[in-house]
Amino acid sequence: MAACCRKLSIMNIEEQSAVDLGRRIASGEVSSREVTQHYLDRIAEREPAVAAFTNLADDAVTTAEQADQQIASGQLRSPLAGVPVSIKDLLCTASLPTTCGSRMLREFHAPYTATAVQKLLDAGLVVVGKTNMDEFAMGGSTETGDGGATHNPWDRQRTAGGSSGGAAAALAAGMVPLSIGSDTGGSVRQPAAFCGVCGLKPTYGRISRYGLVAFASSLDQIGTLAHYVEDLAASLQIMAGHDPRDSTSLPDPTTEYLAHLDQPVQGLKVGVIREHIDNPGLDADIRDGVIRAQQALQELGAEIVEVHLPHTSHAVPTYYVIAPSEASGNLSRYDGVHYGFRQLGDSGAAAPLDAMISRSRSQGFGPEVKRRIMLGTFALSAGYYDAYYKKALQVRRLIAQDYGAAFEQVDLLLGPVTPTPAFGLGEKLDDPVQMYLQDLYTVGANLAGIPALSLPAGFNEQGLPLAIQLQGPALGEARLLSVAYQLQQQHFFEPRIAECS
């Protein structure tokens, strides 16, 4: 990175990567307070048009001032100390409500902070707010949340993608330099693709899920979104690692992601997924983006080969059995008894109990959440378990084996993130299957537990962002990030902020 030596003006803060901002804050060139205030101003200006946030932190400036003091006294040494960040409203925060985009938790204040968020706080990042999402992360358009739809900053009539739509839109609109999301079937990568930003879903277990409100526990993974690949690396570095509170979290990483961004691409084998490219439903501009990425990687010295993931066509059905099954269990706790939404009867009484639970759940959850709870409940029912849930687990294993076989041939996989660029608001709400098919290229990484990254690949004629996806073997984040970083250095894509006009 060419060091920029002139004093930062407020005007070009948003052109800086989070890592650059961190460096300049550390050197005293600019204060966390100034940077934070800049983003808060942007939020004040653009949030009404974008609706990326569910709640904003009133104390962000105070927090930034504290960070400045701690940085000055040498207590904070993280590369992102003092940098503002937004948190998807699915991660618990003791300081702000955690609504999960649901009426069920509209008033809910978690009594604790998620491990990943706590690590960011400990590293001195400044949380500016919680971002909007599909209710309980179930959706791909950020339209189904309690607070309404988030608008795509590149075209307000279109969705920001989902479920981490608020996280991606906040970045695209220049309201934050870094966003934390979660990805169960593509919920980081698809909105990143729709909004023209980078998004990383790490290996399952790479970041502790403690405090990430569960949608589908075996698929959920916290992810990170930013304009710059280096920011994905730096934020992953902070959040990754074993957590004694999460039995499924992996041991601490052995690689310094940020320090390995310059690993050579020369000699790497990159597989292009035939089944993904050949799909007739794939948008021509996106296919073109993949081909351009292919060329860029060749120029960097990579060898491009063709690979097959033969069970690709089963990925979406498999996902839509496993995820709702786990969700039906995970969401059983919202019963109106201990916390969250409770609907009393007409007479004002809670009793009878069954009726209270039923009313609270009927009215506290939106239609998509109820649809998935019912799907999952059905799939786990006596007499259907073997045909649905158990079968889905078997297919999941085959899908994971496909990836395993592919990674014996190649170092990385290249393909699209989504079949189309951002679709219109309301366009797919009445057709859940069309909405689910959006996940075709992303759910595989969740089912296999591998890391995957969404990278911008320019814009189409309508000015909508295009994107490509890189996938790597489990714990292959360092390689994924270094290849993505060098594509960015090669100007395969340029970070851009939407005008929001």
Next chain:
Amino acid sequence: MNQTPYKLVIGLEVHVQLSTRTKLFCGCPTAFGASPNTQTCPVCLGHPGALPVMNEQAIALAIRTGLALNCEIASVTKWDRKSYFYPDLPKGYQISQFDQPICGPGYLDFADPENEGETLRVRLIRAHLEEDAGKSMHDEGAGKADSQIDLNRTGTPLLEIVSEPDLNSPEAAKAYLIELRLLLTYLGVSDCNMQEGSLRADANVNLHIAQGDTTVATPIVEVKNLNSFRAVERALTYESQRQYSQWQKDGRDITQAPKQTRGWDDAAGVTVAQREKEESSDYRYFPDPDLVPLHIEPRQLEAARQALGDLPAALRERLRYAGLKEYDANVIVSQGRSMVDYFEQAVASGAPAKRVSSWIQQDVMRTLNEQEISIEEFSISALQLAELLQAIEKGDIDNSRGKDVFQYCLQHPEADLDSAKAALGIEAVDQGELEALCRELLAENPKIVAQVKEGNVKGLGALIGAARKKNPNADPKQVRELCHQLILADA
């Protein structure tokens, strides 16, 4: 067994609260009796985003119990979610074990309460770990319908031990439970306090009624709320009679009625039908994705096996080998390992086993009861007792003076046998002294002398009492014999 026109068939499901310091999936304490909802955290409250983390100690205790119950221990075991809605189940599912329990088939032998010297065996189907639910307290008094929930118990580790229907009488069911509790106590895996709910039993009961060449089985009833050994015995007796008269009334067999759940009402002495679920419950078990499957290594099992220690059955054998009757061996073993140690130390120091056993069962246990202490806190050591009992055995002290020494030692913990004897004025009475004493007695009691001469020896007892008034150290047995001899010689 009473002669009944049917065979009673009973299987028991026993929930044992394992004595871990913390809960099964979080760090909250498991102590009983804290103020409601003070031993909770986001995990056991089922808060959004919170995750369970397995307690290794609970696994170790389950393995220990399984080995003692002769169970096959799984090399791979896993956790499953059992889904149902209830206010004291904050997650809407209980983390349990469905198809891969930690302990597979096993058995427990115990003495047949109805046939001295016989042994009964209950085969065990499985024992699995699960988390306890919270406690609902319904206040329906004064027209109110308030319910309160205490989640302190939520997440406490339970081991559910499921037996085959191998029990055929209320007495056998009770005896099995008593043996199981004793075993668990020896293992130190649970405090087995039934009042506090650390040991809870549910019974599945029906009757096999002989009808000519065939047998009719009555519908199976699950009896819940058996909170004491006595309740188990009473409830099963009641339930068997109830099922028989029900069958006589409606003739319905197991194929004609669904399994029913009935609760034992201890005060009323009856079982009461509990609300039938509208539909058969479907718990929708599936593997809990928040927890990883558990692999139990052979090395870990071997270590656990080595650490089992002596169990009640083996100790009873040992005590019988030492010379005790089955009944006496059982009484001592039932007092717990420390009492067995106390017994064995006393015997090892040279005191005769039977005498030790009888003193333990009378004087020692009575004192422990009166002082409300355990044998570990008892002030007379096994060695002291052994010394005393040896002296009695040799005839240095008679039994009755021995009890005086025992009492003296209780009051003077620092005293040894010699100082106790000195303090009590116990000293040997030589033959001349004894003869003089006897002659004096005979002279004072001519009536008795006359009776004895006529062959009526009953009166000799009165002489003993009189002798001890004159000299408390006079050995009653010797006094009796010598007086008898003197009278006969005189005749």
